Amino acid sequence: xxxxxxxxxxxxxxxxxxxxxxxxxxxxxxxxxxxxxxxxxxxxxxxxxxxxxxxxxxxxxxxxxxxxxxxxxxxxxxxxxxxxxxxxxxxxxxxxxxxxxxxxxxxxxxxxxxxxxxxxxxxxxxxxxxxxxxxxxxxxxxxxxxxxxxxxxxxxxxxxxxxxxxxxxxxxxxxxxxxxxxxxxxxxxxxxxxxxxxxxxxxxxxxxxxxxxxxxxxxxxxxxxxxxxxxxxxxxxxxxxxxxxxxxxxxxxxxxxxxxxxxxxxxxxxxxxxxxxxxxxxxxxxxxxxxxxxxxxxxxxxxxxxxxxxxxxxxxxxxxxxxxxxxxxxxxxxxxxxxxxxxxxxxxxxxxxxxxxxxxxxxxxxxxxx
Amino acid sequence: xxxxxxxxxxxxxxxxxxxxxxxxxxxxxxxxxxxxxxxxxxxxxxxxxxxxxxxxxxxxxxxxxxxxxxxxxxxxxxxxxxxxxxxxxxxxxxxxxxxxxxxxxxxxxxxxxxxxxxxxxxxxxxxxxxxxxxxxxxxxxxxxxxxxxxxxxxxxxxxxxxxxxxxxxxxxxxxxxxxxxxxxxxxxxxxxxxxxxxxxxxxxxxxxxxxxxxxxxxxxxxxxxxxxxxxxxxxxxxxxxxxxxxxxxxxxxxxxxxxxxxxxxxxxxxxxxxxxxxxxxxxxxxxxxxxxxxxxxxxxxxxxxxxxxxxxxxxxxxxxxxxxxxxxxxxxxxxxxxxxxxxxxxxxxxxxxxxxxxxxxxxxxxxxxxxxxxxxxxxxxxxxxxxxxxxxxxxxxxxxxxxxxxxxxxxxxxxxxxxxxxxxxxxxxxxxxxxxxxxxxxxxxxxxxxxxxxxxxxxxxxxxxxxxxxxxxxxxxxxxxxxxxxxxxxxxxxxxxxxxxxxxxxxxxxxxxxxxxxxxxxxxxxxxxxxxxxxxxxxxxxxxxxxxxxxxxxxxxxxxxxxxxxxxxxxxxxxxxxxxxxxxxxxxxxxxxxxxxxxxxxxxxxxx
Ligand SMILES: Nc1ncnc2c1ncn2[C@@H]1O[C@H](COP(=O)(O)OP(=O)(O)OP(=O)(O)O)[C@@H](O)[C@H]1O
Ligand SMILES: [Mg+2]
Numbered sequence: 001x002x003x004x005x006x007x008x009x010x011x012x013x014x015x016x017x018x019x020x021x022x023x024x025x026x027x028x029x030x031x032x033x034x035x036x037x038x039x040x041x042x043x044x045x046x047x048x049x050x051x052x053x054x055x056x057x058x059x060x061x062x063x064x065x066x067x068x069x070x071x072x073x074x075x076x077x078x079x080x081x082x083x084x085x086x087x088x089x090x091x092x093x094x095x096x097x098x099x100x101x102x103x104x105x106x107x108x109x110x111x112x113x114x115x116x117x118x119x120x121x122x123x124x125x126x127x128x129x130x131x132x133x134x135x136x137x138x139x140x141x142x143x144x145x146x147x148x149x150x151x152x153x154x155x156x157x158x159x160x161x162x163x164x165x166x167x168x169x170x171x172x173x174x175x176x177x178x179x180x181x182x183x184x185x186x187x188x189x190x191x192x193x194x195x196x197x198x199x200x201x202x203x204x205x206x207x208x209x210x211x212x213x214x215x216x217x218x219x220x221x222x223x224x225x226x227x228x229x230x231x232x233x234x235x236x237x238x239x240x241x242x243x244x245x246x247x248x249x250x251x252x253x254x255x256x257x258x259x260x261x262x263x264x265x266x267x268x269x270x271x272x273x274x275x276x277x278x279x280x281x282x283x284x285x286x287x288x289x290x291x292x293x294x295x296x297x298x299x300x301x302x303x304x305x306x307x308x309x310x311x312x313x314x315x316x317x318x319x320x321x322x323x324x325x326x327x328x329x330x331x332x333x334x335x336x337x338x339x340x341x342x343x344x345x346x347x348x349x350x351x352x353x354x355x356x357x358x359x360x361x362x363x364x365x366x367x368x369x370x
Numbered sequence: 371x372x373x374x375x376x377x378x379x380x381x382x383x384x385x386x387x388x389x390x391x392x393x394x395x396x397x398x399x400x401x402x403x404x405x406x407x408x409x410x411x412x413x414x415x416x417x418x419x420x421x422x423x424x425x426x427x428x429x430x431x432x433x434x435x436x437x438x439x440x441x442x443x444x445x446x447x448x449x450x451x452x453x454x455x456x457x458x459x460x461x462x463x464x465x466x467x468x469x470x471x472x473x474x475x476x477x478x479x480x481x482x483x484x485x486x487x488x489x490x491x492x493x494x495x496x497x498x499x500x501x502x503x504x505x506x507x508x509x510x511x512x513x514x515x516x517x518x519x520x521x522x523x524x525x526x527x528x529x530x531x532x533x534x535x536x537x538x539x540x541x542x543x544x545x546x547x548x549x550x551x552x553x554x555x556x557x558x559x560x561x562x563x564x565x566x567x568x569x570x571x572x573x574x575x576x577x578x579x580x581x582x583x584x585x586x587x588x589x590x591x592x593x594x595x596x597x598x599x600x601x602x603x604x605x606x607x608x609x610x611x612x613x614x615x616x617x618x619x620x621x622x623x624x625x626x627x628x629x630x631x632x633x634x635x636x637x638x639x640x641x642x643x644x645x646x647x648x649x650x651x652x653x654x655x656x657x658x659x660x661x662x663x664x665x666x667x668x669x670x671x672x673x674x675x676x677x678x679x680x681x682x683x684x685x686x687x688x689x690x691x692x693x694x695x696x697x698x699x700x701x702x703x704x705x706x707x708x709x710x711x712x713x714x715x716x717x718x719x720x721x722x723x724x725x726x727x728x729x730x731x732x733x734x735x736x737x738x739x740x741x742x743x744x745x746x747x748x749x750x751x752x753x754x755x756x757x758x759x760x761x762x763x764x765x766x767x768x769x770x771x772x773x774x775x776x777x778x779x780x781x782x783x784x785x786x787x788x789x790x791x792x793x794x795x796x797x798x799x800x801x802x803x804x805x806x807x808x809x810x811x812x813x814x815x816x817x818x819x820x821x822x823x824x825x826x827x828x829x830x831x832x833x834x835x836x837x838x839x840x841x842x843x844x845x846x847x848x849x850x851x852x853x854x855x856x857x858x859x860x861x862x863x864x865x866x867x868x869x870x871x872x873x874x875x876x877x878x879x880x881x882x883x884x885x886x887x888x889x890x891x892x893x894x895x896x897x898x899x900x901x902x903x904x905x906x907x908x909x910x911x912x913x914x915x916x917x918x919x920x921x922x923x924x925x926x927x928x929x930x931x932x933x934x935x936x937x938x939x940x941x942x943x944x945x946x947x948x949x950x951x952x953x954x955x956x957x958x959x960x961x962x963x964x965x966x967x968x969x970x971x972x973x974x975x976x977x978x
Binding site for chain 1: 488501503510511513571835836837838839840841842843844869871884887888896938939941942945946949
């Protein structure tokens, strides 16, 4: 393998895929990037065994071939060679020889045949998104994905395509986000998959630089392709819980408020909450809306009244401050409202003004007060 | 260079040809269930007391067995996967009296050659363990790693390199049922071991150490009820024990019949006939009684080196054994008020044929359907409350030794009130929280400390207060075994007070709607089973007192060793600990804090 390339596109390519390289693994070959040259196209692949990131860059090819290169030293070196023209060649003992106008660098590589290969074909079911749309979907939902490995089905985002909608749902059993969007123009057939959080995080990082994304879905695999990156990932196996059944339809008590000042108050008060259960209490009556917290163990307490409108029965309802704040933070700006049933049933939070073609809803389960 | 200690601590040897040729070796890995069997045997041979099993995809995608046994040193870990490598046998003489379940030194190498596997092992006292990765019998990787004492062997992609063999596997569900059968055999013969069995992510069994009888109930939940009778007969150094089922329980197929010789599950038709003959006419023709029987015998008098499956045995004196089994069964039935000979006097002999072990045919008229079981019979209650309870009391009787600590407790309390700034707090090995006090370093056992905190909280909650509970979006439905259901009903109200909102949902089902807030991060409903298990382990089968329930709750809900804590979490733990009444010991009486004073340090460094 032999080619010439400018530092910048090379570094960008390496940086794009190396995000998936695990920091500690017994499968040491995963510390490498798989580089393959065919003609003028250099294809770079990195993987953690479950997710594969693949990108291609244009180079001035001289001799085809492939090799495994350790990701870290290659990336570190490329960062320090701004503007350089690089010539790269593989020695017979699989060493990577990089030369610039003034320097020569050797990185020992490995035979590429050991590297696992990503499944080649893309599933048939294809949906096209604008990168911005997809980014927004992920930003508003992934925070509620569970980290509990003991309930695997909750450790990913449910993507559910129906006839005319895309529903994205995340839950950890205490809170839930459901985001429904009109289906993009050329949506494929009805299908649902649970995409692992890690895959989505890798995708999110790369959406900044893209315009549109194609998503290919199969029941066991999902592939995302942007202009210059392909992410192939396994999906989470397991059955996502029947979420629609737990969304209350008729919560009679309505609280509406400005998100920013409400959040600020919750944040201040939560400093006084018990650090283990993070309990904050919202006391609601048509006269006053109050947020309070108290930690009997340390004797700390705090309360604050906040602006807003409450229409309903007086009620004290407890929440885990972290859940409440995270939900608020992921609401689109402006006002939000929470529809409440009882002090022990799910509250339904929605933005006062939904984004175009979007229906966002968050559920929060309260903490039952003594 | 080879580390000299690892050579020294090596226990596994390669068998000499002479020994090896005398071993009934051969096909070891027929199907996933054989892998499971071998791995469990190894764990048991390593003296494990806790064994956790995970299988997935009918055992084809994964079979993992985790034990807390002796573990292996690095050199042994590598050697274990060689052919003819064993620590259990060295000479031909050893084969004459086999005391372990394994003895061929074959299993691991055979498994390794047809799968990808990962073996992690750590010995007690060792600073770290090792993880070995293999595929198709070749070592891929060996790294040093932190690991709890014991061994975990995880077999993935079984038969990935032997497609022909793979083709012969049955459907997932068939392989799953073979796996379960293997598991049940071991769970029955080792009731003193804590087992768990997870299949495709689902908890299938979680068994605390318990009496054989409780274990039977747990494994065959519904059917048994009071319909099992203990067998116990010793003669000439041979002991037959276990349980037989009432004739009512007899089945049309040979399902639930288990025979163990020196705790090894064996297949032995003649022995089966001996049991059947003990039942005599109480069992209808072509029906198979339920039994779980153990034969304990000097290993010199039984040969297990008969067949590669290690599940066939030859007895030195088989007749004697069949006879004892027959009598043992008959006697047990008699004690239960059922006379197997009664309707049977007409029959000349129903005897086990001394050569074939077959029961000789009996006259037709003796095959009377059995009449209803006796009314007056009462079944002995399971042995309970064997656990001493001192542990709980210690907490309420501060010891003399703790009195001196109390002075420093003030300094600790000041520290926790922010009067002395706790600048240095860190976690050691994800087990201990270390902090600096005015004149000492305090080392806090994170689990014991949290246990103390939760114990007092739970006690307050049970005595009138209540705990906050996080409501669940998806209520969880739990199925429990009948005896657990009884216990659970007894504690239902108390659990409510502890913040566990649980209700009856059927005879053996319960629904959990809320869990204690901030107690377990995942809002894990297994806390309920954990508490039940803890109570059962302590021998409590009916309504426990508040102290015991609080202790069980605290023990199972407290953060575990191995959980990493953030700085705020550590600070909060310390604060809460010193807000308790007896911060210096956990509810079982173990210390929560050790202190290393400046004076002590100076003495140790020879400065004073
Ligand atoms: N879970 C374990 N814990 C500690 N040591 C183990 C464990 N599993 C295996 N070993 C060690 O590895 C050796 C090889 O195991 P292997 O199962 O291959 O052979 P064996 O148990 O000696 O005989 P057999 O094949 O007949 O079961 C054992 O003799 C034992 O020393
Ligand atoms: Mg073995």
